[in-house]
Structure formats: C-alpha cells, structure tokens
Amino acid sequence: MKAIRVHRHGGPEVLSYEDVAIGPPGPGEIRVRNRAIGLNFVDVYFRTGAYAPPTLPFIPGNEAAGEVVAVGEGVSEFKPGDRVAYIETLGAYAEERNVSAHFVVRLPDAIDFETGAAMMLKGLTAQYLLRRTFRVEPGHKILVHAAAGGVGLMLTQWAKHLGATVIGTVGSPEKAELVRANGADYVIDYRKEDFAKRVREITDGEGVNVVYDGVGKATFHGSLDSLRPLGYFVSYGAASGAIEPFDIMLLMQKGSLFATWQLLFTHLAKREDVVAMSKELFAVVASGAVKVPVHTRMPLAEVAEAHRRLESRQTTGATVLLP
Incomplete structure (x- = not known):
C-alpha cells in the first residue's frame, strides 16, 4: 500500500510517498481503509521535529475516516464494513493502517467520510476547549484567534450555538468575511488593528471571559490584555512559535x-x-449547528504542497x- 513517510525532520520536501507493508491488526487493533485523511498543524510539528515522533522513519497524520477491513483479537465493538472515524497519534497518512480500537468511533450515516476525517481532531479539540477546559455558557464573551482556521471556525459556530458573544481575529478581509458568515459577532483584522485594544472597546472595557489561542508567541501578551479579571487564557497551539517563558506573577498583575x-x-x-x-461532536x-467546511481536497501524494499552504x-x- 502507499503511505507518506518521514525519514528526517525538515520542510515539506521530507514527506516521501512510498510503498509500505503493514501486518494484520494486533490485539485491540482495527485495520481501517482510509477514505479521507485530515490535515492539521500538529502534522507540521511532527514533521519538523518540534514534537518528537517515537521513531524515524514514521508515518504522519492524526485523523481519518474510512471502513473497517479487519479486527484484531479482543475487538468486539466493530466488524469489517463498519463506517468509522478515528483519532490517534501518527499513522493516518496512508491508504490503510492499524489503529487502536480505543480511538475509533462509529461514523453516523449522516456524516460523509470527508467531513468525518476533517472533524475529529479539530472537532474534539473544540469540544474539550468549550465544554471541558472552560465551559462556555450563554452570555459569555469569548475571543478566538485564527478564527478562519479549521478549529477556529468550529469554535466560532459552536460557541454561538451555546449562546456566547464571539470575537474572532483574522489576517485578511477574505478571512474576516468567512468568519462573519460562520457566526462571529465581531471580527478583528490583527494586521490593521490592535486586537487587545479593540476587544476592550467591544466589551466596554471589561474584557472577555476566555481567550482560545492557537497562535502562541505573537498573541500571548495581547491575549492576557484582552481578559477580564479571573479570565481564562487557554492555549492549544503555537502557529507563530512557542510562548516565551514568563514570570507567573504576570497572571496576578x-x-x-x-x-x-x-x-x-x-x-x-x-x-x-x-x-x-x-457523540457530542457528532x-x-x-444538527447543522456546526458545519465543517472542507475547503480543499488534495491527493495524498501531493501532501507536501498541502503542508506548504x-x-x-x-x-x-x-x-x-x-x-
């Protein structure tokens, strides 16, 4: 079968499209024929070495959807032919793969493979951010950075569904239009405005209850300045680089x-x-409350270009x- 392997860390050029042999599923595993594979920024972190894979070479990819081909010993919840989606560390950039049944869920008939592949990592990230890390309730005001991204659009829609006022940051007028179309109450182009200052204006000086920040270094201090007293800074990514070490007393100040x-x-x-x-994500x-826009479809063989974009x-x- 074909898969993408990384033999050394580096740029998109290290993503190699190769023939790879895999054995039958082991105990507690399921073999899945992937119909669609999700692309996420965490894949870049593993490719570059910012996150360390268990070994080199390795097959990247953290989510996909497809059909069960075979099940290993001890697996009774699934059978060949089942439509499934899964999320697990590494291995999804392949035509088929063995995956732990722990991370596999049945894909409802109402959700197609492409949507299923696109929604697992981003959608479950949105779920734990909104429902488990800081539980968003009606009346809350929230700030979502990179609101036009995959996670950002899901956060925006889901938070609006929960009754929150959503402020999103973007980097272009086109992205601003997209975020507004997905329910944001206010959109800030961070290239044209000081987003922390604008957040204070929008909230009449109070600040927001929570900031969801997948950008990192470039937005950290402005995010803190956007929060009301006792507010929550929730980081889940570092697209602009890692947040630099800081004195914890800054949070008090x-x-x-x-x-x-x-x-x-x-x-x-x-x-x-x-x-x-x-189940909550599905x-x-x-219900239509959260739409998963699949804006780009690319052959697995062209994954290097997908990473560049x-x-x-x-x-x-x-x-x-x-x-």
Missing part, C-alpha cells in the same frame, strides 16, 4: 488570570470519554487528503 495548555489526548485517555466527546454537526496560512476551513 493582569487580573488574577487562569492560564492553561491542555492536551487533547489527556482528555481521551478513557474510552468512555472518547465515545462521549465524539450531534452538533448532524498550511504553513503559509493560505488555507481556511479544513483540508482533506484523499488516498
């Missing part, structure tokens, strides 16, 4: 703030949470790779 960086896989450690979180998508922030919504 900025208004006795909370700050956290949580990992999705910590939330997915228990099988019952994988199922419950996925429900809001199937992702890193240069040329993408909006989700990109899926087709084996």
Whole structure:
C-alpha cells in the first residue's frame, strides 16, 4: 500500500510517498481503509521535529475516516464494513493502517467520510476547549484567534450555538468575511488593528471571559490584555512559535488570570470519554449547528504542497487528503 513517510525532520520536501507493508491488526487493533485523511498543524510539528515522533522513519497524520477491513483479537465493538472515524497519534497518512480500537468511533450515516476525517481532531479539540477546559455558557464573551482556521471556525459556530458573544481575529478581509458568515459577532483584522485594544472597546472595557489561542508567541501578551479579571487564557497551539517563558506573577498583575495548555489526548485517555466527546461532536454537526467546511481536497501524494499552504496560512476551513 502507499503511505507518506518521514525519514528526517525538515520542510515539506521530507514527506516521501512510498510503498509500505503493514501486518494484520494486533490485539485491540482495527485495520481501517482510509477514505479521507485530515490535515492539521500538529502534522507540521511532527514533521519538523518540534514534537518528537517515537521513531524515524514514521508515518504522519492524526485523523481519518474510512471502513473497517479487519479486527484484531479482543475487538468486539466493530466488524469489517463498519463506517468509522478515528483519532490517534501518527499513522493516518496512508491508504490503510492499524489503529487502536480505543480511538475509533462509529461514523453516523449522516456524516460523509470527508467531513468525518476533517472533524475529529479539530472537532474534539473544540469540544474539550468549550465544554471541558472552560465551559462556555450563554452570555459569555469569548475571543478566538485564527478564527478562519479549521478549529477556529468550529469554535466560532459552536460557541454561538451555546449562546456566547464571539470575537474572532483574522489576517485578511477574505478571512474576516468567512468568519462573519460562520457566526462571529465581531471580527478583528490583527494586521490593521490592535486586537487587545479593540476587544476592550467591544466589551466596554471589561474584557472577555476566555481567550482560545492557537497562535502562541505573537498573541500571548495581547491575549492576557484582552481578559477580564479571573479570565481564562487557554492555549492549544503555537502557529507563530512557542510562548516565551514568563514570570507567573504576570497572571496576578493582569487580573488574577487562569492560564492553561491542555492536551487533547489527556482528555481521551478513557474510552468512555472518547465515545462521549465524539457523540457530542457528532450531534452538533448532524444538527447543522456546526458545519465543517472542507475547503480543499488534495491527493495524498501531493501532501507536501498541502503542508506548504498550511504553513503559509493560505488555507481556511479544513483540508482533506484523499488516498
């Protein structure tokens, strides 16, 4: 079968389209024929070495959707032919792969493979951010950075569904239009405005309850300045680089703030949470409250170009790779 392998860390050029042999599923595993594969910024982190893979070479990719081909010993929840989606660290950039049944869920008939592949990592990230890290309720005011990205658009729609006032930041007029179309109450072009100052204006000087920040270094201090006292700074990515070390007393000085960086896989450690979180995600998508826009479809063999577009922030919504 064909798969993408990385033999050394580096730029998109290290993504190699190769023939790879895999064995039958082991105990507790499922073999899945991928129909669509999600593209995420975490894939870039593994490719460059910012996140360390277990070994070199490795197959990147953290989410996909497809059909069960075979099940390993001890797997009774799934059978060949089942439509499934999954999320797991590494291995999805392939025509087929073996995946732990722990991270596999049934894909509802109402959700197609491309949407399923595009929604697992981003959607479950949005779920734990909005429902488990800081539980957004009606009346809350929130700030979403990179609101035109895959996670950003889902955060925006879901938070509006929950009754929040959503402020999104973007880097172009085109992205601003997209975010407004997805329900944001206010959109700030950070290239033209001081977003922290604008947030204070929008909130009559109070600040927001929570900032969801997947950008990192470039937005950290402005994010703290956007929060009301006892507000939550929630980091989930570092697209602009890692946040530099800071004195924890800064949080006190900025208004006795909370700050956290949580990992999705910590939330997915228990099988019952994988199922419950996925069920809530599927429900809001199937209801139409949250739409998963797949804006770009590319062959798996062209993944290097897909990474170039992702890193240069040329993408909006989700990109899926087709084996």
